[in-house]
Amino acid sequence: MSASTSRHIPVLGVEAVELLSPRDGGIYVDATFGAGGYSRMILAVPGTHVIGIDRDRTAISGGFDLVDGSAGRLTLVEDRFSNLTEVCAAQGVLAVDGVVMDVGVSSMQLDQAERGFSFRLGGPLDMRMGHDGPTAADVVAKASEADLANVIYIFGEERHSRAVARAIVAARKEAPITTTRALADIVSKVVRSKPNEIHPATRTFQALRIFVNEELDELHLALAAAERMLKPGGRLAVVSFHSLEDRIVKNFLVERGKAGGGSRHLPELAQAAPSFHVLTKRPVTPGDAEVAANPRARSAKLRGAERTEAPAHAAAALPAWPQLADVLRGG
Structure with a gap:
């Protein structure tokens, strides 16, 4: 497989898109466009439409050929994926049939020395996705x-x-x-x-x-945004690459997938009805062949869920960990 071909195949891409189950007429958000791998697979289903989001201008400009060949079915937007609600609204889209996220740094970014993500390649100490x-x-x-x-x-x-x-x-x-x-x-x-x-x-x-890149806050916000945007029966698929990300996704889906009912101590306080039905009781992980072809895949985990008809839960406060502005202001 050539480098130019492999860069378009995201880790667990086939499994993630199968979980998404795209269909004719559906509108899907590729929340981390990258090299466009998920978008290509979704667009392979006739009649699908994709809104691709990436905060990296290089990724967006690299997708212009795919836009040109999509017959109007792909729209690319340079933005953070936490803003997917606003991005969709700007396109006149108020609800979608699926959201897919590939969380973290992309192979494309790692392989560009000038972006400063990799200690194996000499470059400026940058690391900004945007x-x-x-x-x-x-x-x-x-x-x-x-x-x-x-x-x-x-x-x-x-x-x-x-x-x-x-x-x-x-x-x-x-x-x-x-x-x-x-x-x-x-x-x-x-x-x-x-x-x-x-x-x-x-x-x-x-x-x-x-x-x-405030990645963990971005992930918290993006998951809540996807919950608000998905239609009943819409699917969410998230691929993560380390324990911090996977823990956030797992806890979000567990919390949103809980059955209703009050506490035995406070029975009058009913829980919100579950907003998701979890589709992956255990995370999907890459097979030996994928790991052999792409060693970066070895830690990947895919989790997915289907939106119920219940209203979105109230968004929780972000965790109280170090914030970029506070650290730089106080340093």
Whole structure:
């Protein structure tokens, strides 16, 4: 399989689109357009229409050929997927038949050294999925040692977060940390790994990427937006790549899929009726052949659900973890 072909086939793409079950006349949101893999598969079903969303201008411009060949069935919008309700409304669409999300950084972004996502490729310490806001270099330069440690621990699940934060603060006093390799070298001096284990900088890079792009807040908001937009019988399919994302998706679907009924302590307070029927009791994971063809697929999990006729639940408050504005203002 050529690189140009494989980049259009998203991880668990076949399974996700089968779960979505696109049909003639249906309107679908590809909430993380990327290289357009999901959109291509959905558009292969005659009569389908797709609204593709991506905050990355490069992904949107890369999809113009697909738009041109779609006979008006594909619309691309540069925006955050948390804004999918507003994006659809701007297209005159108030309800959809399906939403698919592939959460996290794309292979396309990882493979572009100038985007600064990968410690394996030399590049500027950027990590922004879009083209605005603070970069990872800004966070590394301005955040306090305590804030850096919290960010790296919470979003990277790095046990050595305090040592990493201490090393970053010491290094930036000597010279600005502006490249991926400079940061990876700093982390590698305090985090050791054995052969066949992940690179020592993996968790720190993951943490900074998630933090800079506010990815977990975006996911919380996007799931709630999809709940509001889906018609009864509409399907939601979400592919995630690490435990933090998968936990959010799982908890959301468990909460939205609960049967109604009051608490035995407060029976008069009835729960909201379930807004989703969960279709994946266990997450769908890639087969050996897919992992062999694409090692990045090994941690992927697909979860899906079907919208009921019940009203959308009230959106919960976002978790109280470090916020980009607060960390940079306080650093």
